Amino acid sequence: MAVKVAxxxxxxxxxxxxAQLLRRGISVDIYERNDRVGKKLSIxxxxxxxxxxxxxxAQVFENVVTNPKFLFSAINSFTPDDTIEYFERLGVPTKEERGRRVFPQSDRAADVVKALEKDVTSRGGNIRLNTRVLAVNRLGAKAEAIYEGGSERYDxxxxxxxxxxxxxxxxxGDGYSFAKALGNKIITPRAALVPIYLKEDVTSLAGLSLKNVTATISSPGRADISMFGEMLFMHRGVSGPIILSLSSLCAGRVNERGEFSSASLLIDLKPALDEEKLDRRIVRDLSEGHTKAIKNVLPALMPKSLIPFVLKQAGISPERRACDVTARERESLVxxxxxxxxxxxxxxxxxxxxxxxxxxxxKQIDPRDCKDKLADNIYFIGEVLDVDAxxxxxxxxxxxxxxxxxARGIAERYNSAQ
Ligand SMILES: Cc1cc2nc3c(=O)[nH]c(=O)nc-3n(C[C@H](O)[C@H](O)[C@H](O)COP(=O)(O)OP(=O)(O)OC[C@H]3O[C@@H](n4cnc5c(N)ncnc54)[C@H](O)[C@@H]3O)c2cc1C
Incomplete structure (x- = not known):
């Protein structure tokens, strides 16, 4: 009898x-609570x-924050190159951008969702939309999915x-309750890759994007953590790729509510210039600006909306004439x-x-195939696991x-044709 998986x-x-199970001749029902597939993927x-x-x-593991060792078999078995090849074969050509990031050439996440959905449906996968699964049980050598309005048995x-x-x-988080009911331990879920809120009023900076800057989180008694790249100001804080990544490395610097006790966010607006070079550049700008107020000279160096923050921290009046700026003030500005x-x-x-x-x-999941060690025919994959990057x-x-x-593990287990 055909093997059937939910x-x-x-x-x-x-x-x-x-898609991988179907490719290996296994029949699949997919339960999705939404009225369409891939809602998160599409954003x-x-x-x-x-x-x-x-x-x-190896470079993937360097970017995994939690449990990289668990992922050793998974990432080595299906690598980033395999992902690119898979989507290219499905008719989604890709392109590489800054930081080796790979996107569909069309710049449309919807194309990725459509291609995956077609790979499933064209192979006979049965997608049950608007069907929320309420529990997953082990029934001897089988397993059962209980959903709103019914239940079904699977291998x-x-x-x-x-x-x-x-x-x-x-x-x-429904998967956590399924796992818990099977006896698995749940590591308390918390947000990762999140914006960082600031004590200062940065409303006037909202929407400002800074490219090629270095952001550093500095906390007393701990090594600084820094990232180079792009960040974005919001109404009450900061976000963007380097801030999101920094936020994931803040464990131990925040309490269980995510509050910092004592920390600074330091932004190097000109990481390509050392202090000496930056000083020479400022000297040049000030001498060219000469009679202008310093607030009208600095736009050559930084976005206009940042100038009041920079001058306030440097202790220089925005109206100070460029030619009157002292060496000490310049040092503070640098x-x-x-x-x-x-x-x-x-x-x-x-x-x-x-x-x-x-x-x-x-610890309770087999790293070779993601099988639950406590429930032989139940598997956990993706973000439901305690892994993040x-x-x-x-x-x-x-x-x-x-x-x-x-999918490979299930197929091998039931000796399905590859
Ligand atoms: C705004 C945003 C942008 C992101 N951008 C990127 C990016 O560019 N690159 C990147 O690598 N990662 C990105 N991520 C992270 C990435 O989207 C996730 O890591 C990934 O989607 C996880 O895949 P998953 O299949 O495990 O979970 P999900 O994609 O969340 O899928 C889980 C599915 O299960 C369904 N479901 C849940 N409970 C039930 C239930 N009881 N019954 C039936 N169905 C249920 C949900 O409706 C959902 O469709 C981004 C995340 C967000 C929020």
């Missing part, structure tokens, strides 16, 4: 696992979907319900441009997290790689 959740991991990468990172498995159930952030996309200082107050909450850190404890396409790669080894 996949719970039609996100990145669930759709890809289903990834600001609607462009950074689907992986063109790097080696295996694959839980791909995602994390607990961006709940509007359908990932509300120091401020290299270390513009803000005070982090807290990390964004779980619903603002691009991903969830925490989840099903990987920095920005750059690594999180989707984790979803695809864990889905791949799971």
């Amino acid at each position: 996949v719970i959740g039609a996100g990145a991991a669930g759709l890809f696992a289903a 990834t990468g600001k609607g462009r979907c950074n689907l992986t990172n063109k790097c080696t498995p 295996c159930v694959v839980v791909a319900t995602g994390g607990a952030s961006y709940k509007g996309t359908g990932s509300t 120091a401020t441009v290299k270390r513009l200082n803000f005070t982090p107050s807290h990390l964004g909450g779980i619903d603002e997290g691009i991903i969830t850190s925490g989840g099903v404890d990987v 920095l920005t750059g396409g690594y999180n989707l790669q984790i979803a695809f790689s864990t889905a791949y080894i799971c």
Whole structure:
């Protein structure tokens, strides 16, 4: 009799696992609580979907924040190159951007979702939309999915319900309760890749994007953590790729509510210039500006909206004439441009997290195929697991790689034709 598997959740991991199972001749029902598949996937990468990172498995591990060792088999079995090849074959040509980030050439996440959905449906996968699974049980050598209005038996159930952030996309943490009921430990879910809120009023900076800057979180008694790249000011804090990544490295610097006790966010606005070069550049700008107020000279060096913050921290009046600026004031200006200082107050909450850190404890999951060691025919893949990575396409790669080894493991287990 044909092997039958239920996949719970039609996100990145669930759709890809289903496609891989179907490819191996296994029949699949996918349960999705939403009225469409891939709701979160369709908003990834600001609607462009950074689907992986063109790097080696070793470089993936360097960017995994939680439990990189668990992912060793998964990432080595299905690598970033495999992801690119898979999507190219499905008719989604890709392109590489800054930081080796890979996107569809069309810049449309919707194309990635459509391609995955077609790979599933064209192979006979049965997608049950608007069907929320309420529990997953083990029944001897079988497993059971209980959903609103019924239940069904399967050879295996694959839980791909995602994390607990961006709940509007359908990932509300249901997989955690399934795992808990089976006896698994859940590592307390918390937001990762979140904005950092600031104590200062930065409303006037909202929308300002800074490219090629270095942001550093500095806390007493701890090594500084720095990232180079792009960041963005919001009404009450900061976000953008380097801030999101920094936020994931703040464990131990915040309390359980995500509040910083004592820390600074230092922004180097000109990382390419050392203090000496920067001073020479400022001397030149000031002498060219000569009779102008300094606030009207600095736009050559930095965005206009930042000038009041920089001058205030440097202790220089915005109206001071360029020719009157003293060597000491210039020194203070250089120091401020290299270390513009803000005070982090807290990390964004779980619903603002691009991903969830925490989840099903990987100690109880077999790293070779993502099988639950406590429930032989139940598997957990993707973000529901206690794994998370920095920005750059690594999180989707984790979803695809864990889905791949799971499908391969189920197929090998039931001796299906490859
Ligand atoms: C705004 C945003 C941008 C992002 N951009 C990127 C990016 O560019 N690159 C990158 O690598 N990562 C990105 N991520 C992270 C990435 O989207 C996730 O890591 C990835 O989607 C996880 O895949 P998953 O399949 O495990 O979970 P999900 O994609 O969350 O899918 C889970 C699915 O399960 C369904 N579900 C949940 N519970 C049930 C239930 N009880 N019954 C039935 N169905 C259920 C949900 O509705 C959902 O469709 C981004 C995340 C966000 C929020």
